[in-house]
Amino acid sequence: MSKVFLDEKYIPDRWYNILADLPMPMDPPISPFTGKPVTFDEMKALFPPQLIEQEMSTQRWIDIPEKVMEVMRLWRPTPLIRAERFEKALGVKSKIYFKYEGTSPAGSHKPNTAVAQAYYNKINGINRLTTETGAGQWGSALSVACKMLEMQCRVFMVKVSFNQKPYRKSFMRMFDAEVIPSPSEFTNAGREILKQNPESNGSLGLAISEAVEEAAGRDDTNYALGSVLNHVVLHQTVIGLETKKQFELINDYPDKIFASCGGGSNFGGIAIPFIKDKLEGKDVEAIAVEPASCPTLTKGRFAYDYGDVAKLTPIMKMYTLGHDFEPPAIHAGGLRYHGESPIVSHLYHEGIIDAQNVHQSDIFKYGIMFAQTEGIVPAPESAHAIAAAAMEAENNMEEGKEKSILFCLSGHGFFDMSAYDAYFDGKLEDYEYPEEAIRKSLENLPNV
């Protein structure tokens, strides 16, 4: 039995909130305007009350509304699959399992939170959301969620992606979203950058600034973020909760869990329900996998930093490479955010989870081997986890060990074929971000 399907009755009806079980409390987010911890009222310009409560809550289990369950049933439960043909190609004896989130409407794990965020806005009378998107995964997810809940959606898409990935734009258009290349003339943040450089290609940090500025300035509009924040990580725990049930059914349990890590919601989503077990004494390791060219956890600093370029978001205690950080153009694998989920950062700082970075030659090598054996073209983001899981299995083999390895295949790569073309054409090089440059971009951290 290589595929483990779950009955719909096993879709989790509660999210697991690890803030209830942390051995040490987390530092609060700080307002960029007052320099003090952000208040509930200050967050109301961007988010509906239930999401702000979830952001701050230490309640262990939070019920998932029935309407959110109804939409999630379109694609959940997602399968847990044993990658037997991949194991054979690697020549390893460890078992490699993957949880596949690419069966969702947007092709990734992102709709798990997009639907919940849209829902809480909707019941508060907000019928319009703004957001940013880089490669397009999150913009696609929010577009789908808004359409399913009959809301409007405006997506600020980093201009270089807008031009390079026309089919992501087409996808969002299919779900009636409005897609705006960023920097745009719609916001002060955008106009400011365009004045300095009319040819600017944009960045994720800037697109966030544009989306936040618009949401803050309009009563009918709120903002939605696809990763980083506590409530986003919370919503993604359905992934790990389902996976635990699936392992129960096959009488196995993972020794090591790998997940790619940009903002942290994918990693948190699959790993955190297992970390609950670890905190209760269970022997399991969770490893966040990031690009060598954007090594936030492995080479960044644990410090307060801004979430965006225009310094409009709360200042968060997290691993960061500095809010001005931009990975080099040669980097094709996504996961480009300068910061990291405060929850994931905290877990790493406390030594509860581990992290590693991988080079893109390995990402594409193992990603293609996975596609050729398992028949699923992975998103380059997800291929970070594939590479790390494969190398772990190879190491086990050398050491004569047989382990159970789990990774999250967070999405498919059907909209990322140009990155694979670049790899086949020999246009990608490995790039390790120089320590000196990181030190430099960390000089601009806020004084908190």
Place this chain on the structure above:
Amino acid sequence: MSKVFLDEKYIPDRWYNILADLPMPMDPPISPFTGKPVTFDEMKALFPPQLIEQEMSTQRWIDIPEKVMEVMRLWRPTPLIRAERFEKALGVKSKIYFKYEGTSPAGSHKPNTAVAQAYYNKINGINRLTTETGAGQWGSALSVACKMLEMQCRVFMVKVSFNQKPYRKSFMRMFDAEVIPSPSEFTNAGREILKQNPESNGSLGLAISEAVEEAAGRDDTNYALGSVLNHVVLHQTVIGLETKKQFELINDYPDKIFASCGGGSNFGGIAIPFIKDKLEGKDVEAIAVEPASCPTLTKGRFAYDYGDVAKLTPIMKMYTLGHDFEPPAIHAGGLRYHGESPIVSHLYHEGIIDAQNVHQSDIFKYGIMFAQTEGIVPAPESAHAIAAAAMEAENNMEEGKEKSILFCLSGHGFFDMSAYDAYFDGKLEDYEYPEEAIRKSLENLPNV
């Protein structure tokens, strides 16, 4: 319960061959060289013996080799899904179910036969296959199958698609296939066309000629076809066999079955196992759905015709629009082949199945409504069936009837976003092929 998953033990281990149960025998294929029924030996230049046997067999059940089962387990069984949100958006009371074949590695039903064909070649010592592809679905499927069975694959891709759909090419490249724009300099057929018109965009009929010519001329290479032939339709019956089991589990049975129909393997695959029931007296209707701009069954003639432009394939008794027929450029929905599976043609001629054609405005209208409610972007080909099923449900509603409607969602549309863009940009028009033009293209039928 809106999704019906099957345990892996229910993947069919035998194909159902309707030639065993036909009330009237089919007319044999004729050799274009001798003018007599094609012999086993004549087919050996292109196909391995087991496939030729299957092409001619009247044995009711044919065992599926374990190696083929092993690869199919990567994506089979596929889900049967009740489209409840789509029903609600349509405002109908009939139940609409769909069998979703888009979860396969190539994103369509095509790998069901690609793997079987590759396997039978492999065990006969053939390690290289050629084929043609139009939109890219079949070329993708054969590329995957060849890689899974460690064989080489050369795909002649209609040049206009080669240029318009770069990511289909990237996909095939990912599975180590060689993709050649057709017409090419590799074959007499290709060189002949290029001499007449160096700017030729190619056609499916010509790409078939190129692939057949190369396979016929090389001992190490065979040919594989993605639709039309009896053995291809046979391999696709796993779709309908699984679907019947799934209906059993939910104690329902479809009144009407819709499937889009180009060469006929998708329609035959889902419908034929139900037609077995119909021949035994069960009340079920199967309707082949084709484009109004390529109306093979609904406006073509039941006659012997060539399968390709260069007249290299056997002459088959089928519904045809004439082997020179080409749908207009304005047509964006695929299903462009001039002919039709002889089995499907025979069933239609005998009045056992029905057919209808649909306009592309309806295809895209209902296809988008389906995506927005069910969260799956359909291939435009598959959207033909969606449109027909939706219109049936609407008609039932008007007539006060509640039926069980089934359609086959043969593939996803992630590689077809440009067709949706054309629709949104208002570039698509409805086009009904003029009767006079069809009469004209039917003047060149062979004398058999």
